Amino acid sequence: MNSLQRVLTTLSHQEADRVPLCLLFSLHGAKELGLSIKDYFANPAAVVEGQLRLRAKYHHDCIYTFFYAPIEVEAWGGEVIYSDDGPPNSGEPFIRRLEDILTLEVPAVKATPCLGKVFEATALLKAQVKDEVPIIGVVMSPFSLPVMQMGFDKYIELIYEQPTLFAHLMQINEAFCAAWANAQLEAGATAICYFDPVSSSSIIPKELYLQTGFEVAKRTLAQIKGPTATHMASGLCLPIVDALAQTGTAILCTSALEDLAIMKAACRGKLTVLGNLNGIEMRRWTVAEAEAKVKEALAKAGKGGGFILADNHGEIPWQVPDEVIRAISEATSKWGTYPLTWLEEEV
Amino acid sequence: MSQLLEPFLQALQALNRVEAQNILCQATDRQTSIELVEELVVPALEEIGRGWEEGSVALSQVYMSGRICEELVDLILPQSAPERKKQPNMAIVVLEDYHFLGKRIVYSILRASGFELADYGRMTVEELVVRTQADGLELLLVSVLMLPSALRVKALRAKFDELGLKTKIVTGGAPFVFDENLWQEVGATAMGRSASEAIEVITQIMEGKL
Numbered sequence: 169m170n171s172l173q174r175v176l177t178t179l180s181h182q183e184a185d186r187v188p189l190c191l192l193f194s195l196h197g198a199k200e201l202g203l204s205i206k207d208y209f210a211n212p213a214a215v216v217e218g219q220l221r222l223r224a225k226y227h228h229d230c231i232y233t234f235f236y237a238p239i240e241v242e243a244w245g246g247e248v249i250y251s252d253d254g255p256p257n258s259g260e261p262f263i264r265r266l267e268d269i270l271t272l273e274v275p276a277v278k279a280t281p282c283l284g285k286v287f288e289a290t291a292l293l294k295a296q297v298k299d300e301v302p303i304i305g306v307v308m309s310p311f312s313l314p315v316m317q318m319g320f321d322k323y324i325e326l327i328y329e330q331p332t333l334f335a336h337l338m339q340i341n342e343a344f345c346a347a348w349a350n351a352q353l354e355a356g357a358t359a360i361c362y363f364d365p366v367s368s369s370s371i372i373p374k375e376l377y378l379q380t381g382f383e384v385a386k387r388t389l390a391q392i393k394g395p396t397a398t399h400m401a402s403g404l405c406l407p408i409v410d411a412l413a414q415t416g417t418a419i420l421c422t423s424a425l426e427d428l429a430i431m432k433a434a435c436r437g438k439l440t441v442l443g444n445l446n447g448i449e450m451r452r453w454t455v456a457e458a459e460a461k462v463k464e465a466l467a468k469a470g471k472g473g474g475f476i477l478a479d480n481h482g483e484i485p486w487q488v489p490d491e492v493i494r495a496i497s498e499a500t501s502k503w504g505t506y507p508l509t510w511l512e513e514e515v
Numbered sequence: 516m517s518q519l520l521e522p523f524l525q526a527l528q529a530l531n532r533v534e535a536q537n538i539l540c541q542a543t544d545r546q547t548s549i550e551l552v553e554e555l556v557v558p559a560l561e562e563i564g565r566g567w568e569e570g571s572v573a574l575s576q577v578y579m580s581g582r583i584c585e586e587l588v589d590l591i592l593p594q595s596a597p598e599r600k601k602q603p604n605m606a607i608v609v610l611e612d613y614h615f616l617g618k619r620i621v622y623s624i625l626r627a628s629g630f631e632l633a634d635y636g637r638m639t640v641e642e643l644v645v646r647t648q649a650d651g652l653e654l655l656l657v658s659v660l661m662l663p664s665a666l667r668v669k670a671l672r673a674k675f676d677e678l679g680l681k682t683k684i685v686t687g688g689a690p691f692v693f694d695e696n697l698w699q700e701v702g703a704t705a706m707g708r709s710a711s712e713a714i715e716v717i718t719q720i721m722e723g724k725l
């Protein structure tokens with residue numbers, strides 16, 4: 169079974185040969201190549217090489233073409249701030265006054281140089297891995313992007329206090345998001361991961377989600393011409409599972425702060441669960457702890473398919489040592505091979 | 516007072532500023548401002564903080580209710596009011612990070628609880644060492660969102676120790692929530708999982724328990 173077949177089998181809620189493992193690497197490719205994070209993302213060929221080397225090293229089941237979330241504000245002319253040992257961050261918001269929302273224009277995605285690098289990397293990777301490995305592209309949801317466009321405090325106030333301007337911003341962001349996702353699919357991405365942590369129950373209450381992020385997701389996912397996964401970036405999502413299942417997404421990524429067994433039960437038959445190893449803690453795990461955490465996750469969610477093992481944020485931090493990642497990969501092969509008979513034996 | 520807590524909480528959760536203000540004003544006839552803050556506003560904010568830690572209250576509600584309380588308390592207890600708690604000498608900062616909402620919320624909630632503190636904005640380790648020494652801070656609240664920024668607290672603590680600064684560091688923000696050992700690893704005195712836990716931690720420090 170190749171990686172794509174393995175992932176597709178689990179998506180149909182069947183057991184594959186083993187539990188699929190998606191190691192979602194963005195920054196680690198730079199480490200492999202000995203490049204600074206800034207130089208690495210400046211060069212699509214480097215990202216391609218980084219992804220291929222990481223997959224050869226850890227044998228996981230996906231290619232991840234995520235560069236960094238602020239690439240989307242860069243596309244609108246916003247500032248990106250690089251760091252030597254962590255992900256790039258967005259700088260000063262470019263929506264400074266509420267009126268600015270009315271004059272925003274959707275960038276032409278295919279003509280935007282920073283996004284062009286992602287399309288180029290995607291196409292080159294597709295030529296290499298063909299249909300053997302799923303290539304996962306990434307978009308920020310129209311509902312979560314404004315945190316970087318205008319600042320988090322101003323955005324929360326907008327949601328509560330300015331319904332008309334909020335609706336206008338969503339319309340613009342939805343058009344951008346769908347075009348950006350579809351261009352990645354055209355370039356060769358197999359599926360799109362829709363990052364929507366502002367919808368998470370950590371950030372807004374369920375009732376507000378149903379009126380806002382939920383409607384935005386339904387409209388946007390309907391325009392994306394390929395399969396999607398919804399990621400809460402380690403925000404909580406158990407309270408809104410049923411609504412999420414109605415947005416048209418196939419996969420839901422859950423937080424390390426949520427119980428994987430409860431999550432799996434809530435998603436059964438509706439959504440495949442992806443998660444939920446704690447990336448922040450992973451930095452200081454021993455090899456034995458890594459193995460124990462993998463076993464625990466497999467025991468809680470592995471049976472019957474419908475599960476992909478991954479970190480809980482959609483990005484393994486720069487500080488996580490190689491031996492921990494190797495231990496995760498080895499433990500997945502050792503304990504994640506179906507059927508999970510050791511589960512019965514250990515009870 | 517206790518019978519006002521529930522309606523006050525409800526008004527905050529519904530983000531009904533007018534109603535919250537009415538409840539507070541009704542009580543001003545019977546209580547001093549600082550009593551009101553301590554017996555009504557602080558318990559309400561603590562309840563909301565507990566809800567956020569348990570996952571039953573969302574961040575947008577924490578932010579909006581904190582903002583309402585800060586405004587209301589500024590009305591009844593202006594910045595210069597002698598009753599405001601000026602002790603310990605403290606400040607809040609975002610350390611080598613570009614995310615300000617956590618700091619903004621903690622700052623609002625502390626001010627709404629009657630504390631006065633300096634807001635240093637964003638600083639690097641070097642800038643912060645100079646400023647902390649110049650201001651003779653007893654307590655520094657550090658907010659971060661990114662993991663590398665959280666790890667920089669270690670260098671900050673080391674610089675403080677080198678200079679013999681006794682300033683206590685209290686950390687908070689997502690990395691400290693996801694790794695419960697991190698605050699100790701970087702040499703902080705304590706951490707808070709929510710903004711209202713900052714009130715508890717400061718109170719303990721003032722009582723000499725930390």
Ligand code: B12
Pocket residue numbers: 194235236237238254255256257258259308312313315316320363365366368370371400401402403404447448480481483485567574577614616617618620621656657658659660661662663685686687688689690692693706707708709710712713
């Ligand atoms: C929503 C979200 C997003 C949104 C908005 C982010 C933003 N603020 O700009 C979007 C989709 C844009 C996003 C993007 C990214 N994100 Co994000 N995101 C989140 C999420 C779900 C919530 C973050 C947030 O802003 N919360 C609101 C703040 C106010 O909450 P808080 O910091 O926890 O603060 C509360 C308490 O901790 C406490 N507190 C805070 N400070 C202090 C201080 C003291 C003294 C005390 C006592 C208490 C206290 O009070 C606050 C209120 O209760 C978190 C995961 C999570 N579950 O928390 C990840 C998270 C913050 N993201 C993360 C990352 C890495 C990113 C990206 C860099 C990814 C990338 N490679 O591009 C980008 C960068 C975005 C940017 N601005 O440049 C990581 C950061 C840690 C790390 N790995 O380094 C997190 C923690 C996920 C994880 N588990 O790893 N993200």
